[in-house]
Amino acid sequence: MTSSRTPGISRRNFLLGSGLAAAAAAGAGLVGCAPQAPAAAPGADDLAATGEGAATAGEGNVYVSIAEQLNPQDYDYRQNSGDLSQVLSPWKLGNMEFSNRIVKSAAGSNYENGGWDAFVEYYRRLAAGGTEMIWVENFAHIFLPYKNAINANIDEFTDEQVRQLTDAIHAEGAKCGTQTDIMGSAFYKEVSARGGHDAQYFTLEEIDYMVDSYVAAAKKFKAWGFDAWELNCAGNNQTQWFFSKSRNHRDDEYGSQTFENRVRFISRVIDAVHEEVGEDFPIQVLMDAINESDQLIGENAEFNTVEDNIEIAKLLEKAGVASLHMRLGPQEQHATQFLGDLYFDTRGGIGSTSFGGQFDFTRHFQGKLVANHDGCGLMLNLSKMFKDAVSIPVGTVTYLDPAHAPDFMNQAIADGMCDFMMMNRPLTVDPQYVNKLKEGKIDEIRPCTRCCHCWNDTVKGDPYSTEGFGGSCYCCRLDPIRDNVGQEEKGMPGWFDPPAGEGSKNVMVVGAGPAGMEAARIAAERGYTVTLYDKKSSTGGMLSFAAAIKGPHQNLEDYSVWSRADLELKGVNIVTDTEVDAAFIKEQAPDVAILALGGARDSLGLEGDGETNVISIDDIVNAADTIGQNVTIVGGNMQATDVAAYLMEQGKNVTIVTPENANMLAKGQSIWCKRFALPILYAHGMKVWQESELVSAAGGVATVKTATGTETPYACDTVIEAMDMLPNKAMLDELSGIEAYAVGDCDDPYNIEYAIRAGNFCARAI
Ligand SMILES: Cc1cc2nc3c(=O)[nH]c(=O)nc-3n(C[C@H](O)[C@H](O)[C@H](O)COP(=O)(O)O)c2cc1C
Ligand code: SF4
Structure with a gap:
């Protein structure tokens, strides 16, 4: 392969410092690595490509994190020229012939x-979706x-x-x-x-x-x-x-x-x-x-x-x-x-x-x-x-996803990097993957967001759980039927596809975040007439915020784009820039109203001053220039720790103050992501006050009070309120006479997986 997207070039050589340069030189002699001439630290173009423009720790001071120094990423590998001829070319295994290179990898x-x-139906659906070779x-x-x-x-x-x-x-x-x-x-x-x-x-x-x-x-x-x-x-x-x-x-x-x-x-x-x-x-x-x-x-x-x-x-x-x-x-x-x-x-x-x-x-x-x-x-x-080295077919696995990186994957087959591509997660997220790929409908493929909830998830009531096979494994945060279908005790209404609707119904969904979009999608799939409202000018709710904070690996923008396209495909009437209240809902007189308003943010009630400001987690992207060097994040959930990583990447000093035990940190995250994220946060200097509360923040100082009552002041320029969200469903009480439900964070705040599942199950049940 010859382009900059080639697997043959495994990293760009803009490592800084002689030790790192030596490491790069060691890599240069290895097969497949072809480092380019040393370049400067990642500049504006690199950052812009990833939406990381905010990664500065002061004017004129471009902070280059260790991650960026060691592992600079190229985000230009996702081009799609429309040519998937190599991925969709035939190959043979024994006497079997296949028309394309995609193979389902065995997975529990x-x-x-x-x-x-x-x-049986799970595997039949994969086959019906065009996957020609399935390893059970x-x-x-x-x-x-x-x-x-x-x-x-x-x-x-x-x-x-x-x-x-x-x-x-x-x-x-x-x-x-x-x-x-x-x-x-x-x-x-x-x-x-x-x-x-x-x-x-x-x-x-x-x-x-x-x-x-x-x-x-x-x-x-x-x-x-x-x-x-x-x-x-x-x-x-x-x-x-x-x-x-x-x-x-x-x-x-x-x-x-x-x-x-x-x-x-x-x-x-x-x-x-x-x-x-x-x-x-x-x-x-x-x-x-x-x-x-x-x-x-x-x-x-x-x-x-x-x-x-x-x-x-x-x-x-x-x-x-x-x-x-x-x-x-x-x-x-x-x-x-x-x-x-x-x-x-x-x-x-x-x-x-x-x-x-x-x-x-x-x-x-x-x-x-x-x-x-x-x-x-x-x-x-x-x-x-x-x-x-061998003449039999060789396949490989892990993040081979032609819908995600079409040209890159096509070129990989053309360049003989492998004969077949073993895939698991993307095929389970969309069993129709191969058919859609063949029909040129890449945009319609529901993207896997690489979150690893499927191996393993955390359970809300049991965030300590690390059990692999205890019902916390194999779910999918995007596809609620996984790990639920056929298991009545898990509360999933129906079978794989949602049942056809009962007569015609007008369904009004309020809030176009993950829960609302899923509810609207499923209700429309059942044949109901669905209108989805959001007060913002776009759909996706907190997805773009989460994408900005979590970084590109979890493909959350992709999921947002796909959801929007799927809603349009299913004929959902999307109304944005419209704030909906109970009176409006009653006026519309829908047969069913589903509230997916998002959770409510709690506040510490601390005002701060000119030297220590107090802001909500929701403001950290828009108000980036108000965030000082010494930051306190109050809250220990996944959002809090993701924000900690986001700010530490910018060179900030981060302290977390959480009312819970430190073992609960990053709750809501998949277990493996948590295991990877927390050590690096600690190793890079994150401090954690567990079972503690923040009692004051002003004059460049925050004071934390521990469970034993000890109060400790420390330097703090900015406090970010990232406490667990609270339910936000008061509107339900105002909707008497209407069949109405609350789903997602609005009802039971936790994470995207819980939100999507609630939207899905609710729309199946109406
Ligand atoms: C929930 C789950 C269960 C898996 N179980 C198995 C298994 O039983 N045997 C196996 O060889 N690989 C297993 N795998 C690995 C997958 O086959 C595959 O290698 C992996 O998901 C990477 O491919 P992907 O990036 O296309 O998902 C499992 C993966 C997941 C996520
Ligand atoms: S849980 Fe996450 S990583 Fe696993 S299949 Fe679903 S979207 Fe992909």
Whole structure:
């Protein structure tokens, strides 16, 4: 690839300082990196491109954050010349032919908890939406008699039941495989009890037993109608334990002394499966392309380099593997294995790690990640290296999203960076993704906003929750049916598509934020006549504010634009610049009124003075020039911590004062985003007064009072009120005689996910 959008250029070289320049030079010799001549710090053009024009800490003083110095981003990768011919070009896997390069990556969906029919329908919809190759998640645990906490055992499924799934996918013209992973699921406890969960703790009998289990499973999967099988040999899977020296200290023929030994176990599986079920059952191996190898902490001799993994890939090809699926291998950091774009989340946290340091992409992963496109196409340089080394098809995953970056993705296929693009989140957010792409309706594709609520969400009543499989996982903040459909106890009315409306109704929705837009969209989809009002001149409510504060990675502007377009497509009458009160609603006499007015802001009742001003969080973008150097943010929710990141990125000193325990900080954020964001805020100097209140702010000083009653004054130029929002639904009481509801922050303030879900569920129920 040759343009500045190329995966081959993973970063621009405007690093500052000799140490950083040396790091850049180290990166320069690496395959795929082609640093340009040193340039100045990001200037006005760069900032303008990201809407970061406010990033100054005083007139004439352009503050350049560590994030910007280490990981400058190019935001020019989203061009769309309308040519998707490469993405929509044919390819083959085994005997199967596909008309485009998009493949659904296996991912736990939780739909099975809504009943098997919901599970089948979820996959059928993906197939109906044009995805031609679907890897179904690991739904059947294969290592019997050992139990697995997540999946039912393979012998608990009937032939008829699974046939229902594969038939449904085939009936839509798609092919399907299923994935088997054994991540901590097969006699993990027994193995760990011997000293650790690494390959050396398997006995030879256990290795034989695993091979037999794979073969028995392959027979079933093939008989059930699956067209292919994916073996997850990446990350923390037991097969990966054999691949890497760091996890394999065996001294027998399965040890890590030679690459042949490392692949011996999986080669045995492949041989035995081929012998038993034939070679017309393609086996795809999912493996780490590279293992994390921080170049500053020793020589990393035990971690697999990309060169090591290429040797393994070659042997896998020789063993008869049909295709390779390449993923990131961060040591033991499971989520970042496939959600690598987390490294780019939170404004100014671009490249943060859970250690709180700024992530220098030249130093990690051998400097081979595409690190200048906000996470988009992160793996492409690496997959190219594998593709060049083997002749079987090579695909990769993570933030491959042709609707988001059409030219970039098209060029990636043209340049042979990968043969196929494994995708998960964007396809689940819009199952019609591929059809829309083919029909040139990119604007109609609901965009994934990379928020990682699907892995994992936080639950409002339980913001401490870090449980992955406790109902707080697999939801989607944009698509409320995920993790709810078929589960009556979760309160979702209806099935996947909302039911047709009952007769004709005039529905009036007041407030065009996320909750109101969703309510209007669903009501219109049901066939009702919908008018959506907003007092502002635009729709989106707080989305553009959130986008400005959170930074570009979460694509919130995209979601706002898509929502508007979808409302228009569905015939919603949008009335802006119109403030609506109860009298107006009564005058219009709608059949149903849905109030989505947004929450109310609380105030501290502190006035401040000329030396310490007190402003609302809502004013921080418009009143940027009134914000001093020493800022106190009152509140500990996600909005408060996002604002902290936004201001620290500008070089401000930030203190948070929260009435809650510090563990509650960033509540409302997805768990992984929180885990990435908070350490970097602390590492960059954010101070937190927990279980405290601000009692005064004037004369350049704020005074905080702790739970023990101690009062402490400290320097403070600006106080930002960012306390939890309060409900704002008094208008409901004035609407007697009208069927009326309040949704979103107006009813129950929390986050976008809760707002959209409330709008959706309400409109389904009217
Ligand atoms: C909720 C969720 C569950 C996942 N479960 C699995 C899984 O069971 N097996 C797997 O190989 N990958 C799993 N993944 C990773 C996805 O297959 C995919 O690699 C990841 O979402 C990155 O692709 P994307 O950027 O297109 O979403 C999961 C991802 C998410 C978000
Ligand atoms: S929860 Fe967020 S990251 Fe996950 S699929 Fe939905 S929009 Fe995308």
